[in-house]
Amino acid sequence: MSLQAMTYLVVGMTFALYIGIAIWSRASSTKDFYVAGSHVHPVANGMATAADWMSAASFISMAGLIAFMGYGGSVFLMGWTGGYVLLAMLLAPYLRKFGKFTVPEFIGDRYYSKTARIVAVICLIVASVTYVIGQMKGIGVAFSRFLEVDYNVGLVIGMGIVFVYAVLGGMKGITYTQIAQYCVLIFAYTIPAIFISMQLTGMPIPQLGLGSTMAGSEVYLLDRLDMVLTDLGFAEYTTQARLSYLNMFVYTMSLMIGTAGLPHVIIRFFTVPKVKDARSSAGWALVFIAILYTTAPGVAAMARLNLIETINQPDGTQLVYAERPTWVKKWEETGLLEFTDKNGDGEIVYAADPDVNEATKIDRDIMVLANPEIAGLPNWVIALVAAGGLAAALSTAAGLLLAISSAISHDLLKGVFTPDITEQQELLASRVAMAFAILLAGYLGFNPPDFAAGTVALAFGLAASSIFPALMMGIFNKNMNKEGAIAGMVAGLGVTLLYVFQHKGIMFIASTAFLGDMPQNWFLGIEPNAFGAIGAVINFAVAYGVSKVTAPPPEHIQHIVEDIRVPQGAGEAISH
Numbered sequence: 001m002s003l004q005a006m007t008y009l010v011v012g013m014t015f016a017l018y019i020g021i022a023i024w025s026r027a028s029s030t031k032d033f034y035v036a037g038s039h040v041h042p043v044a045n046g047m048a049t050a051a052d053w054m055s056a057a058s059f060i061s062m063a064g065l066i067a068f069m070g071y072g073g074s075v076f077l078m079g080w081t082g083g084y085v086l087l088a089m090l091l092a093p094y095l096r097k098f099g100k101f102t103v104p105e106f107i108g109d110r111y112y113s114k115t116a117r118i119v120a121v122i123c124l125i126v127a128s129v130t131y132v133i134g135q136m137k138g139i140g141v142a143f144s145r146f147l148e149v150d151y152n153v154g155l156v157i158g159m160g161i162v163f164v165y166a167v168l169g170g171m172k173g174i175t176y177t178q179i180a181q182y183c184v185l186i187f188a189y190t191i192p193a194i195f196i197s198m199q200l201t202g203m204p205i206p207q208l209g210l211g212s213t214m215a216g217s218e219v220y221l222l223d224r225l226d227m228v229l230t231d232l233g234f235a236e237y238t239t240q241a242r243l244s245y246l247n248m249f250v251y252t253m254s255l256m257i258g259t260a261g262l263p264h265v266i267i268r269f270f271t272v273p274k275v276k277d278a279r280s281s282a283g284w285a286l287v288f289i290a291i292l293y294t295t296a297p298g299v300a301a302m303a304r305l306n307l308i309e310t311i312n313q314p315d316g317t318q319l320v321y322a323e324r325p326t327w328v329k330k331w332e333e334t335g336l337l338e339f340t341d342k343n344g345d346g347e348i349v350y351a352a353d354p355d356v357n358e359a360t361k362i363d364r365d366i367m368v369l370a371n372p373e374i375a376g377l378p379n380w381v382i383a384l385v386a387a388g389g390l391a392a393a394l395s396t397a398a399g400l401l402l403a404i405s406s407a408i409s410h411d412l413l414k415g416v417f418t419p420d421i422t423e424q425q426e427l428l429a430s431r432v433a434m435a436f437a438i439l440l441a442g443y444l445g446f447n448p449p450d451f452a453a454g455t456v457a458l459a460f461g462l463a464a465s466s467i468f469p470a471l472m473m474g475i476f477n478k479n480m481n482k483e484g485a486i487a488g489m490v491a492g493l494g495v496t497l498l499y500v501f502q503h504k505g506i507m508f509i510a511s512t513a514f515l516g517d518m519p520q521n522w523f524l525g526i527e528p529n530a531f532g533a534i535g536a537v538i539n540f541a542v543a544y545g546v547s548k549v550t551a552p553p554p555e556h557i558q559h560i561v562e563d564i565r566v567p568q569g570a571g572e573a574i575s576h
Contacts, residue, residue, distance in 0.1 A: 003379040007147065010383040011390060015161055017180050018394070022165030022173045030426050033170030034101040034406050040175055040271040046284025048175045049268045051182035053084065053259075053285070054292055055131075055396030056138025057456035059185055060389050063371075064364035066300035067307075070235070072242030073300065079252040079460075081293055083259025088282030091260055092269040094475045094564050096278035101270060102403075103263040103467065104411040110474040112557055113482040114416050119489050121407045123466035124263045126493065129440065131262075131459035132400045136445025138393035141365050142386055144334050151334070152446060158394060159442045166398045167434045171271060174398045181391035186291055188388020192372040192381050193295050196302045199375060206298035225305050232312065233352030237301065244525050251457075251530035258460025258532050261468030264396075264403040303367045306374045311350040311359060318347035327373035336363035401441065405433035458500060461532025465492035469539040478561040480543065483550040488543025496535035503528045 001009075031038065040048070058080070066073030100106045104124060108117025136155060143154020165173045190206075197209030201221055213220050219227075226236045242248050259265070269278040310328075311319045321341060331337035338361035339348050350359045369389055372382045409430040414421055421429070466489050473480040473488075503521065526534065552558075 001379065003382055004148065006379045007383040007386050010380070010387045011147065014184050014387045014391065018161060018177045019164050021177045021180060022168045025173045025176050026168050030410070030423050030430070032172045033427055033430050034410060038271060039273055042272055042277045042281035043284050044179055045175070045268060045272050045281040047182045047288055048178040049265065049281060049285040050288035051178035051185065051391070051395040052268055052399040053265050053396070054185065054289060054392055055456065056135050056389070056393035058292060059189060059392030060138045060141065060365050060368055061456070063296045063300040063303065064367035066297060067304040067367050068364055069242055070237035070240040072240050072248065075242055075248055075251045075255065077293060077296065079255025080259055081289065082252070083256035084286060084289060086256055087260040087265065088286065091266065091471055091475065092282050093275050093278050095266060095471070096269050096272065097275045097564050102406050102410055103266055103471070104407055105415065107470055107474065107485070108411070108415060110557070110561070111482040111485045112554065113486070116482050116486050117411055117415055119486055120467065120470065121411050123462070123489055123493050124407050125404055126497070127262070127459050127462040127467065128264060128400045128404050129444070130462055131456055132397055132441040133444045134456040134459070135393045135397040135400065136441055138365070139390060139397070140445055141334070141336065142369065142389040142393065155442060155445045158390070159438055162394055162398050162401065163435065163438050166401055166438070167431050170430065171402055174402055175271060177398070178395045181395040182288065184391040185388040185395070186288070188384045188391070189292050189299070190295055192375070192377055192385055193299050195377050195381060196306070196371065196375045197298060200302055200305070207294050210298040210301055221305070222301065225301055228305065228308050232308070232350065237304070243527065246524065247526055247530055250526050250533045254461045254464050254530045254532035255457065257468045257536055258464035261463040261471060262460070263467065264399040267403060267406070299368060299371065303371045303374065306371070307362070307367070308350060310374055311348050318349060321346055321348055324348070327370060331366055331370060336366050337361060397441065401434055401437045404437040405430050408433040457529040458504070461496055461500070461529060461535065462493065464532035465496040465535025465539055469536055469543060473540070473543060475561070475564060478558040479547065479552055481547050481550055481553045484543040484547030487546040488539040491542040492535045492539025495538050496531055499523065499531045500528045
């Protein structure tokens with residue numbers, strides 16, 4: 001069977017599965033729509049959480065970034081996994097014990113203020129919309145290559161699939177679809193990695209293959225990669241820092257606390273029956289996440305080595321452009337891979353020197369998707385990777401869109417503007433809000449910024465600077481009042497957005513950037529993607545300062561905070 005036919009078959013089967021699940025799990029109440037009825041098994045919720053959390057950025061972009069950044073790319077591994085542990089240990093169980101549908105609802109009740117709830121909704125929408133742009137880019141990239149359709153056509157198909165299972169099923173449909181998507185994406189990620197690790201090192205476990213010797217040689221894979229890169233004028237793979245060590249530290253912190261503040265992940269822990277189930281599902285999610293995240297460094301290093309040795313061949317000859325492999329031609333058609341024959345000799349030169357380098361564009365997002373083709377793996381493996389990339393992007397997009405729609409229907413309509421609305425009217429409003437959110441996400445996907453992980457990093461920074469401090473202080477500081485929380489969220493989000501927009505452009509439109517994305521204009525050398533940690537510090541400082549000069553929260557609120565933190569009765573949660 002041809003690659004094209006195999007890809008259509010595998011992707012078509014996965015899509016049929018997602019739509020079937022959506023029809024089977026159609027939501028009939030707001031509780032089904034928002035929190036899947038709060039009766040999801042912890043292991044199932046752990047798998048769904050892993051799929052929700054491992055987005056196009058994890059599946060498509062992360063290994064590509066590590067492949068080109070080397071050691072400097074470890075910020076993504078450390079930040080995202082560390083942040084998840086932070087979320088699982090410090091936030092999820094307490095929020096489940098409080099027993100609300102959404103993050104803004106918790107903030108509104110904890111800070112006894114509709115204004116706080118509205119500010120939290122704004123923070124959530126800003127972070128989630130920024131995040132969803134990256135997922136839409138991932139969907140478009142995967143479709144455009146593997147289904148050989150235009151990027152925009154692929155994006156519309158992806159929007160249609162998400163629309164069916166997210167609008168019909170809400171959280172209930174999304175949860176069970178995400179379990180299927182996790183199975184697809186993890187097989188799609190690990191099977192090519194096992195094949196390639198076997199090819200290069202003879203070791204079937206990619207995690208061990210990364211530290212093994214090359215097959216038939218005494219040279220270690222990483223030593224070989226370092227040698228190949230330095231010969232081409234690049235920095236060593238294993239020691240290459242990302243800008244300064246301060247920037248790496250701040251970037252890691254931004255991703256960590258941003259992860260812990262992501263509303264679409266937090267809401268997942270509201271779907272289990274009890275608080276102890278929230279802890280259990282967090283542990284299971286970490287196991288499921290670890291499978292991909294421990295594989296990613298091996299995938300990155302092996303992909304970079306295979307790419308280099310495709311262009312600059314081991315025997316010392318250059319790749320003749322007219323004889324380039326089929327996969328190169330296919331990716332060139334997408335515009336994500338470009339070669340320019342600068343010296344007119346018909347051969348491709350790949351080097352660090354921009355005047356010599358003829359591989360003028362290698363989009364980071366193609367590295368994982370092209371990896372099986374570069375290694376010459378069977379068609380069914382390549383088709384599986386296509387389905388996996390789409391599953392990763394679709395699963396997170398659905399979770400984000402649900403967070404946005406529930407913030408509009410439950411927090412704004414039901415919570416603030418029309419409290420007397422019936423359950424059926426709220427359910428209809430949720431579905432309408434979801435449809436509009438999908439259209440907005442699609443529009444942003446048609447005009448995406450540079451690449452998926454960069455946009456996602458910005459989203460984490462926005463969540464870090466606005467939502468995370470409010471949640472932390474809400475749980476662990478009973479004296480934090482509404483004035484402090486509101487001032488902190490506004491200050492944190494405002495400063496971060498100002499910094500990002502002045503360097504990246506307003507709404508990431510580069511032509512509107514008034515300081516330019518240049519290191520000499522960065523505050524203490526901290527890049528915009530990493531600024532969320534600084535925004536969080538400002539949020540904490542402003543909130544603490546304002547709370548000290550304003551009235552303390554009412555006694556009953558202080559008692560609620562104490563009750564949430566007390567372990568007695570930890571198996572029970574306050575009723576929805």
